[in-house]
Amino acid sequence: MTIDPVTMLPPYRIKVVEPIPFLDAGQRREAMASAGYNPFNLRADQVTIDLLSDSGTGATSADQEAAAARGDESYAGARSWFRFREEIADLTGYPHVLPVHQGRAGERVLFGALLKPGQICVSNTHFDTTHANVELVGAQALDLPCPEALDFDSPAPFKGNIDLDRLAEVLAGPDGKRVGLVLMTITNNGLGAQPVSMANLAAAADLARRHGVPFFLDAARFAENAWLVSRREAGYQDWTPRAIAVRAFELADGCVVSLKKDGLSSIGAFIGLRDADLHARCEANLIATEGFSTYGGLAGHDLERLAVGVREVLEPAYLQARAAATARLAQMINDAGVATVQPAGVHALYLNAGRLLPHLPAERFPGHALACQLYLDGGIRCAELGSLYLGTMDDDHRLVRPAPFELVRLAIPRRVYAEEHLRYVAAVLGEIAKDPEQVTGYRIVSAPAVLRHFKVRLEPLR
Numbered sequence: 001m002t003i004d005p006v007t008m009l010p011p012y013r014i015k016v017v018e019p020i021p022f023l024d025a026g027q028r029r030e031a032m033a034s035a036g037y038n039p040f041n042l043r044a045d046q047v048t049i050d051l052l053s054d055s056g057t058g059a060t061s062a063d064q065e066a067a068a069a070r071g072d073e074s075y076a077g078a079r080s081w082f083r084f085r086e087e088i089a090d091l092t093g094y095p096h097v098l099p100v101h102q103g104r105a106g107e108r109v110l111f112g113a114l115l116k117p118g119q120i121c122v123s124n125t126h127f128d129t130t131h132a133n134v135e136l137v138g139a140q141a142l143d144l145p146c147p148e149a150l151d152f153d154s155p156a157p158f159k160g161n162i163d164l165d166r167l168a169e170v171l172a173g174p175d176g177k178r179v180g181l182v183l184m185t186i187t188n189n190g191l192g193a194q195p196v197s198m199a200n201l202a203a204a205a206d207l208a209r210r211h212g213v214p215f216f217l218d219a220a221r222f223a224e225n226a227w228l229v230s231r232r233e234a235g236y237q238d239w240t241p242r243a244i245a246v247r248a249f250e251l252a253d254g255c256v257v258s259l260k261k262d263g264l265s266s267i268g269a270f271i272g273l274r275d276a277d278l279h280a281r282c283e284a285n286l287i288a289t290e291g292f293s294t295y296g297g298l299a300g301h302d303l304e305r306l307a308v309g310v311r312e313v314l315e316p317a318y319l320q321a322r323a324a325a326t327a328r329l330a331q332m333i334n335d336a337g338v339a340t341v342q343p344a345g346v347h348a349l350y351l352n353a354g355r356l357l358p359h360l361p362a363e364r365f366p367g368h369a370l371a372c373q374l375y376l377d378g379g380i381r382c383a384e385l386g387s388l389y390l391g392t393m394d395d396d397h398r399l400v401r402p403a404p405f406e407l408v409r410l411a412i413p414r415r416v417y418a419e420e421h422l423r424y425v426a427a428v429l430g431e432i433a434k435d436p437e438q439v440t441g442y443r444i445v446s447a448p449a450v451l452r453h454f455k456v457r458l459e460p461l462r
């Protein structure tokens with residue numbers, strides 16, 4: 001028998017469904033205009049396929065919902081907290097676990113207790129809120145991605161790695177004393193959803209330890225990183241994704257984990273720590289700003305869904321089906337003539353808009369133009385990762401320094417879209433790729449001073 005259900009099918013069927021809206025082209029044009037040509041300003045009921053984020057957008061399982069019904073909403077010491085803590089401790093091995101309502105709250109609490117003004121946090125790549133939270137405590141965020149990370153066509157298996165030579169240089173150099181934290185983002189969401197190898201994690205941990213610097217994981221996609229390690233890294237083929245994830249946490253002094261991704265839930269996160277002192281400092285801040293340390297801003301039913309979710313997410317059949325769906329979408333998109341960051345990761349695909357739309361210079365925001373076109377032509381929502389988000393602007397919102405790339409992220413919610421939905425996305429992109437020159441550029445009309453991309457308003461240039 002060559003037909004194997006385990007490698008061909010997602011290991012679940014659908015029990016509860018939600019309608020998706022279909023708007024005609026005129027309605028989509030109107031929706032985009034009133035959103036100031038910013039997909040973040042669209043109403044969800046104006047979106048047919050929503051690939052804006054894989055965060056908090058997944059479907060829960062029957063087991064998670066059954067567990068949620070047992071949610072204990074006691075203010076302190078709820079049963080749900082103990083179930084959650086036990087699952088997290090079993091996965092991470094950390095003696096201290098603090099729940100928070102989402103990842104960035106964990107970042108704020110952790111960095112507030114761990115980093116001092118003037119210190120440096122070194123990472124393979126900080127996620128945008130992580131970067132913001134490092135800078136909010138007066139520290140500096142320094143990204144040291146490996147050189148192949150910026151070669152989007154390279155098939156190298158671990159383009160999420162940190163540049164170990166540069167890390168060693170920084171730690172041993174004149175700024176070495178200022179490094180207060182080494183933080184590895186697994187997988188590297190800021191640069192193409194690329195995984196980090198266990199060898200790279202171990203070597204970075206070793207370097208940090210030799211210089212007396214805490215080594216932490218931003219492990220929002222711990223299960224997907226573990227899956228890619230099991231597929232791509234020599235020596236790990238016989239390890240379960242769970243064993244790989246456990247080993248990754250073991251290599252670190254602690255972690256901050258948004259559970260809106262691999263927690264298979266709409267909300268939640270935690271901080272994991274070995275150090276009792278640091279725990280005490282974080283806990284004081286947590287109680288003052290998030291909630292008592294046995295719920296941290298989460299409801300008992302959230303803690304229950306998460307306790308089940310962090311176990312389900314490491315099931316090999318689930319991870320295999322999810323990775324295969326993303327890889328198939330990448331193949332369909334590439335066959336339609338649109339380049340994506342290679343090799344395909346799991347939670348998202350990154351379209352190379354700069355290459356597809358060479359007629360649009362960076363100051364016309366080709367990535368943003370492609371994201372808008374996907375909505376205008378197909379009701380598909382996604383976001384740019386290019387000069388609109390990362391470029392430097394003058395006071396009149398004119399681009400003075402472009403980003404090093406013009407990408408569009410298609411983030412794939414977990415257990416939500418079927419093969420047909422993804423095929424439709426590839427078909428819409430294929431139509432755009434047949435006549436890319438009809439895609440118009442944009443200019444900024446107004447923009448906030450910080451985290452520009454969320455609230456910027458633009459207009460198309462005919």
Ligand code: F0G
Pocket residue numbers: 052053054055102103104105127129130185189218220258259260268269411
């Ligand atoms: N770290 C990483 C690597 C992330 O991708 C995110 C969120 C966070 C931290 C913050 O967690 O959202 O729970 O506060 N990423 C989402 C995304 C928003 O769409 O990539 P949060």
